[in-house]
Amino acid sequence: MQWLRKIARGLAAPALLLVIWQGVCEAGWVTPQALPSPYAVGLKWMEYLLPGQAYDPASQSWLMWVLSGELLRDAGGSLWRVIIGFLVGFVLALPLGLLMGANARLREFANPLIQVLRPIPPIAYIPLAILWFGLGNPPAIFLIALGAFFPVLMNTIAGVSQVDSIYLRAARNLGASHSRIFMSVILPAAMPFILSGVRIGIGTSFLVVIVAEMIAVNNGLGYRILEAREYFWTDKIIAGMLSIGLIGLAIDLAMDRLNRHLLRWHRGM
Amino acid sequence: MKPALEFQSVAQSFTTHNSHIQVLASIDLTIQEGEFVCLLGPSGCGKSTLLNAAAGFVSPTQGKVKFRGNLVTGPSPERGMVFQEYALFPWMSVEDNVAFGLEARGESKDVIQPRVAALLAKLRLTEFATRWPRDLSGGMRQRVAIARVLALDPPCLLMDEPFGALDALTRRSLQDELLQLWSELGKTVLFVTHSIEEAILLADRIVVMTHRPGKVKKDCLVALPRPRDPSDPAFNALKQEMGQLVMAEQHAFENAERLSFTAD
Numbered sequence: 001m002q003w004l005r006k007i008a009r010g011l012a013a014p015a016l017l018l019v020i021w022q023g024v025c026e027a028g029w030v031t032p033q034a035l036p037s038p039y040a041v042g043l044k045w046m047e048y049l050l051p052g053q054a055y056d057p058a059s060q061s062w063l064m065w066v067l068s069g070e071l072l073r074d075a076g077g078s079l080w081r082v083i084i085g086f087l088v089g090f091v092l093a094l095p096l097g098l099l100m101g102a103n104a105r106l107r108e109f110a111n112p113l114i115q116v117l118r119p120i121p122p123i124a125y126i127p128l129a130i131l132w133f134g135l136g137n138p139p140a141i142f143l144i145a146l147g148a149f150f151p152v153l154m155n156t157i158a159g160v161s162q163v164d165s166i167y168l169r170a171a172r173n174l175g176a177s178h179s180r181i182f183m184s185v186i187l188p189a190a191m192p193f194i195l196s197g198v199r200i201g202i203g204t205s206f207l208v209v210i211v212a213e214m215i216a217v218n219n220g221l222g223y224r225i226l227e228a229r230e231y232f233w234t235d236k237i238i239a240g241m242l243s244i245g246l247i248g249l250a251i252d253l254a255m256d257r258l259n260r261h262l263l264r265w266h267r268g269m
Numbered sequence: 270m271k272p273a274l275e276f277q278s279v280a281q282s283f284t285t286h287n288s289h290i291q292v293l294a295s296i297d298l299t300i301q302e303g304e305f306v307c308l309l310g311p312s313g314c315g316k317s318t319l320l321n322a323a324a325g326f327v328s329p330t331q332g333k334v335k336f337r338g339n340l341v342t343g344p345s346p347e348r349g350m351v352f353q354e355y356a357l358f359p360w361m362s363v364e365d366n367v368a369f370g371l372e373a374r375g376e377s378k379d380v381i382q383p384r385v386a387a388l389l390a391k392l393r394l395t396e397f398a399t400r401w402p403r404d405l406s407g408g409m410r411q412r413v414a415i416a417r418v419l420a421l422d423p424p425c426l427l428m429d430e431p432f433g434a435l436d437a438l439t440r441r442s443l444q445d446e447l448l449q450l451w452s453e454l455g456k457t458v459l460f461v462t463h464s465i466e467e468a469i470l471l472a473d474r475i476v477v478m479t480h481r482p483g484k485v486k487k488d489c490l491v492a493l494p495r496p497r498d499p500s501d502p503a504f505n506a507l508k509q510e511m512g513q514l515v516m517a518e519q520h521a522f523e524n525a526e527r528l529s530f531t532a533d
Binding site for chain 2: 166167169170171172173174175176177180184185188189191264265266
């Protein structure tokens, strides 16, 4: 009952928005070209979600047919790019961040460079990305990796360099080797910072994938909403945007779950 | 008697960007095997610095620290440290904290498990074995920290105001528990405190330190029979005597504070 009430409360604001939106459209204050009604968007969404062709048992399995809708293929394409791009950025940033966090001299050496590169939005790399990688997935992955790289790097550095020295003294006193101190003390102590970097990094990846798809590839949610604009399918643009919002929400909830599990020892979790 | 911990002309100074601070000046002190020694003094007398030198966290600017005849060059589990802030690893359960040193030493599970279970039982922590440190009260956390150090069976315990953050009742019961462990296990203990009563209650010997630079002001044996009773007149006479010694240093500390404040 508790959770049902919680969900109902959560849905109140979106429901209110839908009512106002539908009212505005019914009243004829906006053209359907500029803003189609929620009902029209909903219809388009179903069409976008459901398979385009009739079911044919000879050519494909039932499951493949159910999943053959354009929306699912686009969402799958975007998610795949986010995952690959994020992993590339993460795998590069984590060890570098751990090294820089643990080594003050390396940090001083690399910090000026990082501070200059960090504020450049990944979007600004689009021309370079296309020059270097051409069109298709490679430039998109490059841009997404770049978006994930800096948040993970900065947070990992902060996490490692701010480990309370009393833990290090206690571990040394108990006879722990350097590698054990690193794995059993520094890494878990830095974990809250690293995970918040991961969360920001995934968020950035998700922003960048949409832009990258508008430029470099011909599927994915970003591509689809730009394509819909070419045909003045405003309903499909909005359906695509809402899909992006829902997927972003799902990713964030999943990250929250992961955080809660990994940081279950942490105060306030 | 055999010397366990020896400080030979130990001096310690720190240089910050605008000042040079002499924290310890020429400390000569020998602690015998099995002895319970309290370092007593006001804040800023360098008693924690001396303890850190014994632990091997810092090496003294001058002089030597020796343990059982060997020069102390770094931290070692043979000189187990108990911190005022407990320093438990919050991401490990109580039992994992206690097992940490044994795992670092490369012991097998067959050795670790019974040893950890026995220590948890001894310190009345068995039912909290799988809890996180954050779920425990201060007194229980400090008992976990003591168990963590005892797991490696160190001949010497270094305790840096271990009960300083606890309420009076918890403090009393931990003091009793520590004395119990000490008489049972026969460890050498070097215990830093600024509580006169705590020092008299616990120690075989009290070393009073001066305000900066820290020197040994008085080194005296506590002749009271154990178990000691704080309401005993002899206890109170000693408390008064120690109180005068320590308060003189406390005033020196307060004057120095005031001076540095006006200098700023």
